[in-house]
Amino acid sequence: MKTRRSRLIDPRDATVRQAIPVTTVAYTLCDIAAWLAVDDLARACHEAGVRYRTAPADVDAVLARRGAVPGARKLRRALHGEVPVTLSRLESSFLLLLAQSGLPLPMTNRLAGGRRVDCRWPEYRLTVELDGYRYHHSRHAWEQDRRREREARARGDEFRRYTYGDVMERPRLMLRELRALLPTSHSCFEVA
Structure with a gap:
């Protein structure tokens, strides 16, 4: 030390x-x-x-x-969110699933409305939060998550919340939902 x-x-x-x-x-x-x-x-x-x-x-x-x-x-x-970073295995797996499915990649872990959000597609007005137990198990985290959701909806974004189980165990259901919200050809999104 x-x-x-x-x-x-x-x-x-x-x-x-x-x-x-x-x-x-x-x-x-x-x-x-x-x-x-x-x-x-x-x-x-x-x-x-x-x-x-x-x-x-x-x-x-x-x-x-x-x-x-x-x-x-x-x-x-x-x-201030200018560094490309994924914070968890859950986020990395989510991005890999998007890429493999031909869906555009979001900006990740950036400030939006004063709070850092896991994934955001500003052009499609979509915010996604990935809820692993490690970061979302406390009362404080739960309250922050609800504020983040309200702020996303207030700025006009669709909002989706996916759990570890959604991404790792049941990805087809999640991807079906995202295909309805996003175009299926790659676009120039920055993985950040």
Whole structure:
């Protein structure tokens, strides 16, 4: 284990966890930005949001206080959804099924309406959330999922929610539903 000691930490960037003084999650993301690969950093940002409710604005505030931070540009790209990333086996399997079926690929894990959504086809006004138990088992996650759905419908998107079972065990039913909503020839969608 490597430790690092910083001489000047703004009190807003420090906290205590199990009686041990530590930096906040947002501050730690700034610390690791320089040495993580961009896709690993994007996953870390997502985990920080899911597990600790760390918002992009929290990290942006730390970056503003700290000034020049190695890896800051990469961190901002990861935070604001500009990095191609899939976060789970479920997402990777979903994208593979779409490609094998000749359906267009969505933008993935991008901000839409202030919240990160799993899959979105803006041109077809469709948002899909993939609900694996790992990320969607808590009350907080459940409430966030409902907000995400309301926001998608408010912006005029069709909304679909697919579970691990839908993607991994019953893909034909899911693909039939998606074929009714999407064209079956590939188009220029960015897998992000």
